[in-house]
Amino acid sequence: MSNEKVFSKDSYNFQLKSGVKPPLEFALDNYLTFACRHKFCREVCPVYQATGNEGYIPYGFHTSLLALYKGIAKFEELGEMFVNCLYCGACQIRCPNTLFMGDFYKVTLTTIDLVRKIRGDLAKSGVVYLGLEDAKKEVENHLSTVDNKDVMLKWTSDLNLQIGGKKDIVLYVSRFMATQDTKTARLCAKLLQKAGVDFAVMPTTYAGISEPFDIGREDLFVQLAKQDIDMLKEMEAKIVIITDPHDYFYFKRDYPKIFGDLPFDIVFITEFLWRLIEDGKLKPVNEIKKKVAFHDPCTLNKLTGHWESPRKIISNIPGIEFINENHIDQWYYCCGNGVSITLRKAKPKLAQEIGLKRLTRVNDLGVSTLVLACPHCWDHFTEIETKTGIRIELINVIELLAKSVGV
Ligand code: SF4
Numbered sequence: 001m002s003n004e005k006v007f008s009k010d011s012y013n014f015q016l017k018s019g020v021k022p023p024l025e026f027a028l029d030n031y032l033t034f035a036c037r038h039k040f041c042r043e044v045c046p047v048y049q050a051t052g053n054e055g056y057i058p059y060g061f062h063t064s065l066l067a068l069y070k071g072i073a074k075f076e077e078l079g080e081m082f083v084n085c086l087y088c089g090a091c092q093i094r095c096p097n098t099l100f101m102g103d104f105y106k107v108t109l110t111t112i113d114l115v116r117k118i119r120g121d122l123a124k125s126g127v128v129y130l131g132l133e134d135a136k137k138e139v140e141n142h143l144s145t146v147d148n149k150d151v152m153l154k155w156t157s158d159l160n161l162q163i164g165g166k167k168d169i170v171l172y173v174s175r176f177m178a179t180q181d182t183k184t185a186r187l188c189a190k191l192l193q194k195a196g197v198d199f200a201v202m203p204t205t206y207a208g209i210s211e212p213f214d215i216g217r218e219d220l221f222v223q224l225a226k227q228d229i230d231m232l233k234e235m236e237a238k239i240v241i242i243t244d245p246h247d248y249f250y251f252k253r254d255y256p257k258i259f260g261d262l263p264f265d266i267v268f269i270t271e272f273l274w275r276l277i278e279d280g281k282l283k284p285v286n287e288i289k290k291k292v293a294f295h296d297p298c299t300l301n302k303l304t305g306h307w308e309s310p311r312k313i314i315s316n317i318p319g320i321e322f323i324n325e326n327h328i329d330q331w332y333y334c335c336g337n338g339v340s341i342t343l344r345k346a347k348p349k350l351a352q353e354i355g356l357k358r359l360t361r362v363n364d365l366g367v368s369t370l371v372l373a374c375p376h377c378w379d380h381f382t383e384i385e386t387k388t389g390i391r392i393e394l395i396n397v398i399e400l401l402a403k404s405v406g407v
Pocket residue numbers: 030034035036037038039040041042058059062094095096097
């Protein structure tokens with residue numbers, strides 16, 4: 001078990017159990033400052049929009065903890081409520097307690113911390129809440145894959161990349177993209193090569209999932225992150241380019257909280273590519289005649305405040321007609337996958353409804369193509385299209401740029 005502290009408040013280090021009263025400070029968390037009654041978190045929550053259930057928003061989560069403290073709710077029942085969260089972060093940027101991810105009053109933790117803790121404590125106590133077994137399978141699959149370097153590096157074949165060794169710039173490709181969205185991983189590398197960037201990739205990456213929290217193994221989350229950070233230090237990386245927005249969230253938000261300041265800069269791939277375009281090293285010259293909208297990944301827009309660089313890239317591709325939806329309007333949407341896959345697996349119809357709402361909105365805009373920046377959005381939207389018959393072309397912004405640049 002790692003000694004690193006995952007939750008920054010002492011009351012979060014108390015393990016909730018059946019029949020044991022939670023600490024008052026924990027039960028009152030948000031109530032202490034804002035009385036937690038105005039429900040700013042409600043309308044913006046994609047789960048609330050689909051269910052209309054106030055038990056599934058932070059207000060409901062906090063109320064259930066108060067009920068637990070007062071002895072009128074049972075610990076075992078918490079899973080029925082706390083499974084209903086995508087970790088999308090919309091509530092966090094609406095709630096005055098956690099405004100703009102800043103823990104504004106330094107007394108509360110975010111919804112994501114809270115949901116991670118409750119799911120984890122349920123799992124540690126042997127409570128099998130809906131979705132727990134799926135989260136465990138996801139972790140098992142991840143662990144067995146990341147140890148297989150042949151599988152993890154298959155996407156690099158014939159690209160002539162430096163694998164491991166010392167390098168200032170490292171392209172970070174974690175398991176999901178390395179195995180499920182190899183097309184985007186390869187195009188990221190090809191675009192960097194085209195621009196003459198001298199970079200390396202890692203021999204494997206161990207981190208890249210948040211499900212360890214959902215199964216009560218935050219120590220595993222820390223351990224996998226540490227393995228990657230140690231490897232990046234060994235490679236003497238100064239800039240780490242992240243290709244999956246979920247990883248960007250972990251590197252920007254979770255890892256510094258756990259390990260302190262990291263000894264390298266973290267840059268999301270679209271930001272890095274945009275700089276190359278600005279410097280004239282990448283030239284999007286080929287016309288692409290499409291009318292497109294852009295879907296903000298929650299992990300970029302809502303959880304790390306990053307929405308500009310994909311829009312700049314799309315806007316600079318000749319021939320594109322870009323219906324540029326305001327990123328704040330997109331706080332209300334999520335593809336339905338979630339940052340961990342637990343809700344999608346536990347309640348697939350609910351997850352589908354949430355994603356379908358976004359695709360329907362795009363359809364209503366009259367565009368033919370939805371540009372994405374996240375392999376998990378692509379995965380879930382593709383599943384929804386297959387199941388429901390709705391048809392909108394899905395394309396990653398990396399592929400769009402690659403077509404225009406000619407790689
Ligand atoms: S916005 Fe924040 S303080 Fe208000 S009800 Fe929601 S969680 Fe509670």
